[in-house]
Amino acid sequence: MKILLGTFHKDVDYYIVQEDGVISIEIDPENVYTPNYAFVKSRDLIIGSDDPVRTGEGVFDFRYGPVTSGVGEAGIYHLYTYGERILSVDVDLSYKHRNISKRIIGLDFKSALKMVEKVCGNFTFSHSLAFTRAVESANGINVDSKSEKLRTTALELERIYNHLYVIYQLAQAAAQKVLTSHMSYLFEESLRMNKNFSGSRYLKGFNDIGGIKNFDERRFENLKSDLQRITSEFGELYKGVLESGNFLDRLYSTAVLNSSEAINIGITGPTLRATGIKEDLRLNDPKYKNLKIPTKNEGDSLARMEVRAEEIFESQRVILDQIESSDENNETGYEKGFGYCESPSGTVAYRVDVKDSKISDIYIVTPSFFAFKGIANALRGNIFTDFQFAVESFGMNFADGAL
Amino acid sequence: MMAYIALGLYFAGIVFAFKKEISYTLSAIGSVFALTEGIIGTFYPFTLGKVEILPKVYMELGMNHTSGVFMTIAAISWIAISIYSIDYGKFYPKDMALWLNLSVFGMMIIFMAKDGLTFITGWEMMTISSYLLILKHKGSFKEAFEFLAFGELSTVSLIVAFASLFLKNGNFSFAQNSGTVIFLIMSTFAFIVKMGIFPFHTWLIGAHAKAPSNVSALLSAPLTLMGVYGIFMALSLMPNLHLYNFEWWGILAIAFGSTSAFWGALHAVAAKQLKTLPAYSTIENNGMILAAIGISISVTSSGDPNLAIMSAFASVTTILIAISHTLSKSLLFLSVGHAKEALDEDNIDDLRGVWSAVGKIPALGILISGLSFSAFPPLVGFVGEWMLLESFFQSYKFSDTLARLVTTFGSVFIALAIGMAAFSMVKLVGYSALGYDHGKKARHIPSTMMRISELFLVILVFGFGIFVTFVLRYLGYSQFTSGLLGVPSPFLMISSVPIFGVVSPAFFAIVTAVLFIFPLAFYLKRRQKVRRVDSWNGGLPIEEGEYFSAPAYSAILEIVLKKVYMTKEKILENKANIDIVDFISVFYDALKYTVLKVEKVLSNVLMNGNVNAYVAYIFAVLVVIFLIVR
Known part of the structure; x- marks a missing residue:
């Protein structure tokens, strides 16, 4: 099962393809499964549902955004409806388009890394990690095992706080006041944990090309206790969540995306895993030992939330494992100029060309770009009140999708 | 005398149909005379003349209190419709004036009929000329035919009813105590069909929606009022209802009335076309009227003298809702028709911006009639619906369990209907009169008379609401007017004696007006300083x-x-819409289909050009007739 995530042209067309936890760059189009080729190729900033329905008696465009309560970033959801029922969705990402790729070209690695970290605030570390891996592989830089350990830890910390945030947003959408307050507190605690560990609430400036230097080992101790406290409190809450029919009803069968649809779009991450597909880039990463990949089959908002919740516990286990484990060198081979990682919402990949210690070309794959297509398709047939449950459960960002 | 003048003017209107303006003007003047005669007849019953057609078979005209009251109500609507038609009639052929005059002529005959024969003459005049009026709108043949079919169903029932009258009394005269049970059942059935009561309402939707707007107003307000009057007339022939154990009739009326009100309101909410919504609202209002009649009859039939006041209140409630409906619905159809003609649109969604594009008066007409149907105090609609609820609230006084049960459920339906009526009117008023402007230019049409007519009705919708207590006194129900605390007599309306519920629309109006002075003064003072901006819509102008x-x-x-709606959400070739169905129409469609099928089979078997089959058929019919008549 191959998922096409990107395509770029260098003399010939190249295809960035994910399969069984590995991303490769293919040349032969015969080898590539390409139902989403046109979508990937155009990278249009207005992403619409397949078979759009925009006309009919009483059908109008319920424009949600760009500056509206409920849409966290500058972006627009055009919800076509004849009232209540969402017939079709166009997501307009253009307000958040900053032309990142073009701006990075010509920058030195340090400056480029700073810009990459700013692509999307809550995926800072994922972008930073994929980019540094790409630059390191392009320049043949080896990273020490301690840095790899820290990177793995930071990546999982990013996953934890993002997942907590998604569940917090879902609770808020369902007006679960008590759960919302608790989740909001845990989210804040997780940011503070990030700060204690990395010096930044959003893990900014922690990673560097070639590895992470000057890390004080004592921070691991604080991390361990913070993490155990947060996940244990979350565990208690999550038990309650699974018993709250009121809450679960809002998520159950909302915005269903099945596995073949998800693959055809290019969806990765928890959204794909919530459709029953066990696909994760960490599967082939030797840093992750005995990784359990939670999956669900329903493909609805509830399944997406469940996958994220279970991943929080698994990420905790991975981090504790990293803290306890000794430094050992694990070879992780990336193609030249190519780097990727499993962000909280799916695959982030960077492909760079380097010339004179500067970035001469760059291609970026982000999960949100595909997630918006998933939202546009999954929302069809749902009603207005499902909107927030659908959107939040995908855990995507306009900044990440628009670049 | 006035009646003859009125009838004469209508006749002149028919003669002068080739000159439309004159014909409609004659109709308007005739209606003023009809109004005057109605008022006179209310207080001074009279008979006008008696013509013997056959031995013991007379045709007689006259007027009593009930017919006077109803003719007064109808005449107001006739005046408004006639004045309106002076301008509006210009868009339609000359014979519209002819049929309009004939229809009103027929209605007046109905009010003045003192016997079955005259009544049915007027009834047929009204039905057939209304049928021809509906046909004036292109492509309305099916709807007009459906109207005629149901109209004739009424007529046939009336014929049976009057035949029963003849069997008992040896004549068709509407004399005291002349009624029979069959007469009451058959005639009320005929009138219920005319009122468009569920499940006999489907004809009304197509006919009202498709007809020209002045005709829609005529069909919806005075024509269905004929049904209400008919029931009153029929009941008046049997004053001692308790002798006939007739409580079941009242209970059935409550059940059908409240169901009809609910059903009408439910479908009015979902209506997409401009005139379908008011048409369903007519079903709703007539349902309320029937329910009120039902309460009155249930009480009367029980023979409990302690409940006489309740019966009287339910009875006057019926008249008040009839007044409210006649005035507000005439206003609504006329105003909507004005806007519809000026903007040339058929759907509610496309008629936005009436206020700015067409004019303030038609927009005000839609607004005020909509508010009246939404029971907004102090308008007349509020009064009618308040009275209806008060009637239902008093149903605890019933001793019969079934009557209590039916009124309880009926009141739930009525309450839902009132709520949904407000919902539907917000839809109509909100989108058409007050909605965002499409920027579409209205075509210039001569509309002075249309505006006069609309304004006339707007004033009456206010006036009849605010001064309802005087209307009650005029109708002869002064026992329901009183004074209390600071409200002097007779500005307070009460729903029973001793006092059960009270309301004073006049004082509501005064208090609201006084309270309104301060914000108005504040607004006028600061008007220049107010900065107007578009409402926030995500940071972009709304497309x-x-x-x-x-x-x-x-x-x-x-x-x-x-x-309930049999909703189907359809997507076809990237176009979507919601289809709903009035499931009663499914039944009629099935009936129609069956009849056509049978007809086809019969025509193949009997009318197939085979001479032998014809002869056999004729022979068989002859034998059957001999067997029946032997």
Whole structure:
């Protein structure tokens, strides 16, 4: 099962393809499964549902955004409806388009890394990690095992706080006041944990090309206790969540995306895993030992939330494992100029060309770009009140999708 | 005398139909005379003349208190419709004036009929000329025919009813105590069909929606009022109802009335076309009227003298709702028709901006009639619906369990109907009169007379509401007017003696007006300083395709109540819409289909050009007739 995530042209067309936890760059189009080729190729900033329905008696465009309560970033959801029922969705990402790729070209690695970290605030570390891996592989830089350990830890910390945030947003959408307050507190605690560990609430400036230097080992101790406290409190809450029919009803069968649809779009991450597909880039990463990949089959908002919740516990286990484990060198081979990682919402990949210690070309794959297509398709047939449950459960960002 | 003048003027209107303006003007003047005669007849009953057609078979005209009251109500509507038609009639052929005059002529005959023969003459005049009026709108043949079919169903029932009258009394005269049970059953059935009561309402929707707007107003207000009057007339022939154990009739009327009100309101909410919504609202209002009649009859039939006051209140409630409906619905159809003609649109969604594009008076007409139907105090609609609820509230006084049960459920239906009526009127008024402007230019049409007519009705909708206590006194129900605390007599309306519920629309109006002075003064003072901006809409100006559409307004109800509406959400070739069905029409469609099928089979078997089959058929019919008549 191959998922096409990107395509770029260098003399010939190249295809960035994910399969069984590995991303490769293919040349032969015969080898590539390409139902989403046109979508990937155009990278249009207005992403619409397949078979759009925009006309009919009483059908109008319920424009949600760009500056509206409920849409966290500058972006627009055009919800076509004849009232209540969402017939079709166009997501307009253009307000958040900053032309990142073009701006990075010509920058030195340090400056480029700073810009990459700013692509999307809550995926800072994922972008930073994929980019540094790409630059390191392009320049043949080896990273020490301690840095790899820290990177793995930071990546999982990013996953934890993002997942907590998604569940917090879902609770808020369902007006679960008590759960919302608790989740909001845990989210804040997780940011503070990030700060204690990395010096930044959003893990900014922690990673560097070639590895992470000057890390004080004592921070691991604080991390361990913070993490155990947060996940244990979350565990208690999550038990309650699974018993709250009121809450679960809002998520159950909302915005269903099945596995073949998800693959055809290019969806990765928890959204794909919530459709029953066990696909994760960490599967082939030797840093992750005995990784359990939670999956669900329903493909609805509830399944997406469940996958994220279970991943929080698994990420905790991975981090504790990293803290306890000794430094050992694990070879992780990336193609030249190519780097990727499993962000909280799916695959982030960077492909760079380097010339004179500067970035001469760059291609970026982000999960949100595909997630918006998933939202546009999954929302069809749902009603207005499902909107927030659908959107939040995908855990995507306009900044990440628009670049 | 006035009646003869009125009838003469209508006749002149028929003669002068080739000159439309004159014909409609004659109709308007005739209606003023009819109004005057109605008022006179209310207080001074009279008979006008008696013509012997056959031995013992007379045709007689006259007027009593009931017919006077109803003719007064109808005449107001006739005046408004006639004045309106002076301008509006210009868009239609000359014979419209002819049939309009004839229809009103027929209605007046109905009010003045003192016997079955005269009544049915007027009834047929009204039905056939109304049928021809509906036909004036292109492509309305099917609807007009349906109207005629149901109209003739009424007529046939009336014939049976009057035949029963003849069998008992040896003549058709509407004398005291002349009624029979069959007469009451058959005639009320005929009148219920005319009122468009569920499940005999489907004809009304197509006919009202398709007819020219002045005709819609005529069909919806005075024509259905004929049904209400008919029931009153029929009941008046049997004053001692308690002797006939007739409580079941009242209970049935409450059940059908409240169901009709609920059904009408439910479908008015989901209506997409401009005139379908008011048409369903007519079904709702006539349902309320029937329910009120039902309460009155249930009480009367029980023979309990302690409940006489309750019966009287329910009875006057009926008249008040009839007044409210006649005035408000005439106003609504006329105003909507004005806007519809000026903007050349058929759907609620496309008629936005009446206030700015067409004019303030038609917009005000839509607004005020909509508010009246939404029971907004102090308008006349509020008064009618308050009285109806008060009538229902007093149903605890019933001793019969079934009557209590039916009124309890009936009141639930009525309450829902009132709520949904407000919902539907917000949809109509909100989108057409007050809605965002499409920027579409209205075509210039001569509309002075239309505006005069609309303004006339607006004033009356206010006036009849605010001064309802005087209307009650005029109708002869002064026992329901009183004074209390600071409200002097007779400005307070009471629903029973001793006092059960009270309301004073006049004082509501005064208090509201006084309270309104302060914000108005504040507004006028600061008007110059107020900065006007578009409401925030995500930071971008709202585009044409982004306005919340009228169908979307009611979609939630159609989706949630999909079993009731038989909702189908359709997507075809990238176009979507919601279809709903009035399931009663499914039944009639099935009936129509069966009749056509049988007809086809019969025509193949009997009318197939085979001479032998013809002869056999004729022979068989002859034998059957001999057997029956032997």
